[in-house]
Amino acid sequence: MAPSLPFSLSPHICVHSSPDLLDLLDHASLPPLPRILQAFVPLSQVTTRTTTLTSVPHASFALRFSDLTEVESSVHEDEEQRAGRTLDWIGSRIATQSARWVEAVESSSTRPDDPWRNRTPWWDEVKRCIQGDNVPNRVEGWNHPVSIICAVSTLAANPLQALQEMHARPPDFPPWVDSTHLRYSLIVHPSNSPLSDSIAESLVNAVKKQYGLHTYLLSISLAEIPLQQARPIASPVPCLPSLTTMELSPIPTPHIPAGIATMLPRPTTPKTATLTPNVPGTPNLPVQPNTPQKPPPSPGIPRTDALALSDNDIQQISRFVREFVVMSVVPWMEKCVMEWNESYSSSRRLPSRLFSSTRRLFGTGYSSAPSSSPSTPPTGHGSNPSVSSVTSRFAHGVNNSVSSLASITSIGSGSTAAATIGTVSQQRRLAEFATVLGDYKLAITVWETLRKDSKGGSDILPLLVAPSPALALHASNSINALHTVAAELPAWAQLRALVYAVRWDIGIDPRELIGNVLEGDRWLVQASGAAEEPPTALLLGHAAFLSSKKGARRRSALWYLHAADRLEKAGIKPIALYFFRQAHRMYKTPATRWNELSPSFWESEGKDPADWRGFEAVLPGIEHELGRLLYTTNDTVNAVRYFLGLLRGTSVSEPTPPSGLGLTPNSTSMDGTVPPTDRVYLEDFRVALRHFRTNEGAQWEAAKESLQLNIKLCQVKESRLRLPGDAVIGELDSWKRLEESWQEFWRPRGPERLEQGGKAAVNEPFWFDLVLRNPLNVEISMSRLSLIVREATTSDDEAGPDFLEVETLDDITLGVKETRTIPISIKCSKPASLVVVDATYEFLSLLQVKESLAIRGRRLHDTPQQRQNKVYAPDILTKIEVEDAGLRLQAHFVDDRHLMLIHGERKHMNVTLLNTGNRPIGELWLLTGPYDAVWVNTETSCSSSGSEDSVNILRSTNSFASSEPFHIPLDEEIAPQSSLQLSMIMHAAHILEHDLSLLLVFRDSAGQAFHSARLTRHYEVKQTLQVSTSYEPSQSATKSYLVNIDLENTASTGEIYVSQIMTLSPSWSCEPISQYLPEKLSPRQLSRVMLAAHPLSRAGEAQEVRRFLESQLRSILQGTPVEPISPPVINLECNHIYQSSDSFSPNDPVTRHFIHTGRCSSAARAAALAHPHIPAHHYPHIFPLYEPSAIDFVFFWEIPSQSRSGHLLVTGLSLGASHAPLRELVEETENAKAARSMYAETQRERSEVLEAVRNSEWNTESDPLVMTVEDGLIVEHDFKQGPCSVPVRFTMRNQSLTHNVHYTLRLLNSDTSRSEQLLHAPQYVGRLTHKGELQPSQSAVVSAKLSARTSGGYGLDSWKVVIDVLEPQKDNSQPRVVRQRYERTPQAGNNASVTIVDKSST
Amino acid sequence: MSHHLFLLSPSDTPLYELTHFSSRPVQNVSSPLASNLPSWSTSAFAGTLTALSGASSANQQYNPQGGSARIGGGKDRHVIQMVANASLDVIEDVMRKENLMYLKSVDKFNEWTVSAFVTPGNMKFVLLHEARNDEGIKSFFMDVWELYVKTMLNPFHTAHTPIRSAIFDARVRASAKKYL
Helix, strand or coil: CCCCCCHHHCCEEEEEECHHHHHHHHHCCCCCHHHHHHCCCCECCEEEECCCCCEEEECCECCEEEEHHHHHHHHCCCHHHHHHHHHHHHHHHHHHHHHHHHHHHHHHCCCCCCCCCCCCHHHHHHHHHHHCCCCCCCCCCCCCCCEEEEEEECCCCCHHHHHHHHHHCCCCCCCCCCCCCEEEEEEEEECCCCCCHHHHHHHHHHHHHHHCCCEEEEEECCCCCCHHHCEECCCCCCCCCCCCCCCCCCCCCCCCCHHHHCCCCCCCCCCCCCCCCCCCCCCCCCCCCCCCCCCCCCCCCCCCCEECCCHHHHHHHHHHHHHHHHHHHHHHHHHHHHHHHHHHHHHHHCCHHHHHHHHHHHCCCCCHHHHCCCCCCCCCCCCCCCCCHHHHHCCCCCCCCHHHHHCCHHHHHHCHHHHHHCCCCHHHHHHHHHHHHCCHHHHHHHHHHHHHCCCCCCCCHHHHCCCCHHHHHHHHHHHHHHCCCCCCCCHHHHHHHHHHHHHHHHHCCHHHHCCCCCCHHHHHHHHHCCCCCHHHHHHHHHHHHHHHHHCCHHHHHHHHHHHHHHHHHHCCHHHHHHHHHHHHHHHHCCCHHHHHCCHHHHHCCCCCHHHCCCCCCHHHHHHHHHHHHHHHCCCHHHHHHHHHHHCCCCCCCCCCCCCCCCCCCCCCCCCCCCCCHHHHHHHHHHHHHHHHHHHCHHHHHHHCCCCCCCCCCECCCCCEEECCCCCCCCCHHHHHHHHHHHHHHHCCCCCCCECCCCCEECCCCEEEEEEEECCCCCCEEEEEEEEEEEECCCCCCCCCCCCEEECCECCEEECCCCEEEEEEEEEECCCEEEEEEEEEEEECCCEEEEEECCECCCECCCCHHHHHCCCECCCECEEEEEECCCCCEEEEECCCCCEEEECCEEEEEEEEEEECCCCCECEEEEECCCCCCEEECCHHHHHCCCCCCCCCEEEECCCCCCCCCEEECCCCCECCCCEEEEEEEEECCCCEEEEEEEEEEEECCCCCCEEEEEEEEEEEEECCEEEEEEEEECCCCCCCEEEEEEEEECCCCCCEEEEEEEEEECCEEEEECCCCCCCEECCCCEEEEEEEEEECCCHHHHHHHHHHHHHHHHHHHHCCCCCCCCCCCEEEEEEEEEECCCCCCCCCHHHHHHHHHHHHHHHHHHHHHHCCCCCHHHHHHHCCCCCCCEEEEEEEEEEHHHCEEEEEEEEEEECCECECCCHHHHHHHHHCCCCCCCCHHHHHHHHHHHHHHHCCHHHCECCCEEEEECCCEEEEECHHHCCEEEEEEEEEEECECCCEEEEEEEECCCCCCCHHHCCECCCEECCCEEEEEECCCCEEEEEEEEEECCCEEEECCCEEEEEEEECCCCCCCCCCCEEEEEEECCCCCCCCEEEEEECCCC | CEEEEEEECCCCCEEEEEEEECCCCCCCCCCHHHHHCCCCCCCHHHHHHHHHHCHHHHHHHHCCCCCCCCCCCCCCHHHHHHHHHHHHHHHHHHHHHCCCCEEEEEEEECCEEEEEEECCCCCEEEEEECCCCHHHHHHHHHHHHHHHHHHHCCCCCCCCCCCCCHHHHHHHHHHHHHHC
16 A cells, blocks of 8 residues: 655645736635645545556645745745744744643543544644745755746736746746756636637637647636635645745854744744644634734735635636646656656666776765766756756756855855755655655665665655664664764754654554554654754654553653653743653553562562552652642642652651662762752742742632641650659559559459559649651751640540640751650640540641541451451550549659669668648558669668577578568558658669669558559669679688688779678688778779688578479479479578678668568579579579578678768679589489470470579589698608608598598509609508598598608609599498599699608708 | 663562762763763753752762763753663563563663663663673673572562662672673
């Protein structure tokens, strides 16, 4: 099928009308002749012939008629200037109608029969404007006239003369315009002509004789017909208005930059209707009155778009046009094609090798070849006398008119590209004629030849050739040919590119154009290049339109964005806005290809495809531009909406960091600057909103409800309610634990429950601590911050009750990313149940914002429905009960300063309790944390200090069950509004920072429910006195162990007086060795105290304790329930090492309490560390507080300069040997046939419990025997009397408190002496093996004899001892059982020796 | 000469992005069209875009010998992102036609050439670059793929999780320095 060529590629016919004809038409209210003729084309059923004489039927054969004088005047204009003017003219035409178009397109976009589904009005307008160009140019021959019609009327005084003058006058064209054209004579013979028909006939014959057969006599009646019967004709194709004579200057105007061009005064812009003549079914836009494109000859007579012609006249003209085409133009063109084809094919017949070598040798262009052919005169390619006798006769040689010189100007001088494309060659005309005539086979061949010679053709080939990927190359070639000029693209190149694009868009089937093979949208983008004129921007917009039709929405978005950018710069805002919106829409609508993703892709992570955000900078970028553009076009409300949408901010949990993902590994972008987008957005928003509020009051009122801030400033989860006296610092958990421990304590005592705390009182202010966080990268301000509080029973929309007073705060500024807590006070004047619903504030003091303070409920998992979908429990709102101030107690410390304590300090504190309720308080209890060392001074507590035990014995419960609440006896009830002072002592048992949390539980009388009040104090403890302890077995026979205590004053200032050292142990007593005892420790001073420890004979108690532990542990290890019994009571031996005059007694209740609490704390911590798998509540029933061999030290100290005093408890030392008392239990458990659990975790846990028991402090094992050798003995002996016999004493001590030990000492006689010590090897004589058994803590001395033959030192290190720990023997008849066996030889460092001095030598 | 790398999840959400300024000399540009085209935007509007992205400072700072300094032109962050986004249309087409992971240069937008790499898990690596360097880009993509696979070994990392690992970032940068 033959392609339908664009209208602009049809033959161009110039009509030269005589003045009398113009007058005739004018009087008949008819448009000029070219317009009349134009109304009769395209012709149907025209048949042409190819060079091979094949007929080609044309369903529609188009022609373009134009006025010769207009073309002549336009053709002399500088081409660059004209191109620039054309672009500006198109831009201005579009600008004037853009708003209306956009409105029409947007209003019909939702209709099913949207007329703009496949096209856009602005692009149609561009196409019409480009198509309407009929001025010849140098580059191509389409606009070069094919024929010139000389038209006269018989009204002329002498029609023959007039015709002769017209024929004699050569057309005023520049020399590059191809002069090959057909001269045609038309004689219009109106009915009112003075000449009769016969004379007219003879006139025609005369003309035919003179000017050839191309003559026609057009007889028309020009009868007056009513306007209603006039045949409407399509409005004319818009045409660039010509420059006035003033503007038409021989000096080329300088190239005007694109941006400025729009501001210059323009030629008259015709407000023509936008209907395309060739497109049927054009939507009926309101047609504006047509203004003339050139000044009408007689302004009084209106031009019409109708032909007021009778039917007969119309038939006459129609017949003429058909005859003109069929009889004259087409045959003439066919003849031209035939002849030119001859010369073309003859030149092609020559070997191309010759041509190429000729070109190489002489460097001549190929274009010279056809022009130099003998059949063609050099002046004009087609001036063949046989074709047109007139042309040869009047062939103009050199046209020396000024205007034609002007036309050479900028292109000739400046653009080499145009010069290479050059003048229109005969070959090109051949190709064009063949294309017009439908001889595509020939046309394609010639175009290809031209293309290969870089003479154009690439732009036309895509219209003629079947779609193939090669066409894209043709297109890009044709564009590239225009782009060879560097730097700024000249206007003519932009226009050419636009022309090409328009031709492709019209001439190629749309489905093929946007298909995958051609990808025509890219051609258009290429053609638009980087030019920023409105037409090229619309070209880009059309490319985007085509891409979106094709389904490439993302590419479409990019091109829409670019097109919108350019249009915005050109000032065509309505279309720019429309394009921005399209870009936004194209980007935002998810691609349909996502459907190819599995639904699980989203479900697996619980993501909603609707939450897709994509590239994070794209949408804000488009929306910001949209907002700014809307603001400048006075659409403030929508601008404000867009700006509001831009304030998104970033939360910590958001997956996308604020400024790019990879760019911000450390929250700063690569170049160190965070893009200040938020600042720009916020400032624009502020300006727009202020303008909106102040200038558009009515709209503001209507819109303010719908303006919602996207960001949330309130951090609901962190905000909380605070009551007066409420502990802010304390952890919620610790209060809950205290309340639980109270309930635990009170349960056996009575049914009264503890009323829930945390209720506000009437007329007492409480606070909502609102946490605000600024998510933006810019400082924001707000005013009128307040809360919406309502009663729980009322519905949402009711206003806040009048009995509530909620504070309103002004002038709050939040810095960049700042988080701040702002307390807002609430006061209620009657008991109520309140709900804090919303926070309200005015953002930037402009926009009223309401933020909900509800927290989403937990996710529900109860039913399958809930599990499969996301179902949440109802939102959680902060609730507060306001009750009558019945029983209320406020407690606070008298001294409320920051508490800085020294490790071990006892701090006296006073607490004031104030009954703020209206009922008296009759019973008061105080609860502390489990191991908080607090003592309340009350009369009963002090009086209970009386002790029946002696001063050296401290009786301990041996259980670290947490202490019971203090009952504070009240002499009389605390009446309302009266207060009570409570004195208490706190012991700073642990260093670093802590919170002291005290729960006061009270009620008015027995039988009533309890209420509670909270009291907390933060304190800090630093270390000043550092104590470390160590021990070693004593060498002396009288002492078991030596204990070293190092005391160090780590403070840099201040002296510490150590007033007393107390040791506490169930099995050991201590006494000082040295006489010197440090009293005063200066700063940085270290002092050492040495104590000797002796075992006590309290094996029975220790056994009892161990048995208890073993039985309880057995329950744990065997998985049977643990009996809730307490360990047996134990007596502790107290030794006061150093006693000043005012010493502390261990039975002083305060001291005893603190020692007990301290020991409990450390024991509990050790147990938790060693046995993590045993539940903590079992500890008091399993582990006794004191391990029988443990020894604790208490150091009492004072710092008089700071009037501080206290004591330090040091635990963790155990003396004596132990023999793995739990070994049997562990073995028994290991060997027991325990039911294996199916869970590996349980099994592993069991083995870990067992391992913990094996390694616990209760199961230590050590060698009980301590053996010392008498060292350093010096004996004088006269060796002349024989060898010396020296007695050597080995002292054996059994350090075990429980078991007997059997030892076997072997003395070894070896000959080798230990060279490194330079000592002789000892030679023992007499008994070499000594055996013996030692009771617990018993010692024995083994004597041996060493025989020495020479003087010198003798090492006492050649022995070996075997130690057997014996099980206690119940029955003498049974053999002794060895529990453990140890073998020992002297240690490496042991260098005990005996020195024998030879008396004889002295 | 700069490069822009995007790692896109199957839902086309960027999980990682990197701007790399190469210090290598610009090779001869293949098409005269690209070299002759001025940059996208040069007038008042570009000012906003530049302010938006802070790109001009980066451009000046990291492109000392880059010849024509295109202030704001073509370097605007959202334009770059739009280009990467627009190239996805072609990448998806090419993916259907070719059974390769490295798709070479799939698209061209003004001065930007877009190269792409598609992992078997449908992750798309998109690189915007100016000069042709097929082999180098291929090696770079292979490196990034390996690093990505190592990142994905983290059981807490899903196809939706943005990659914030500093180690990943450092290694990608090192690879970019090596190959680009």
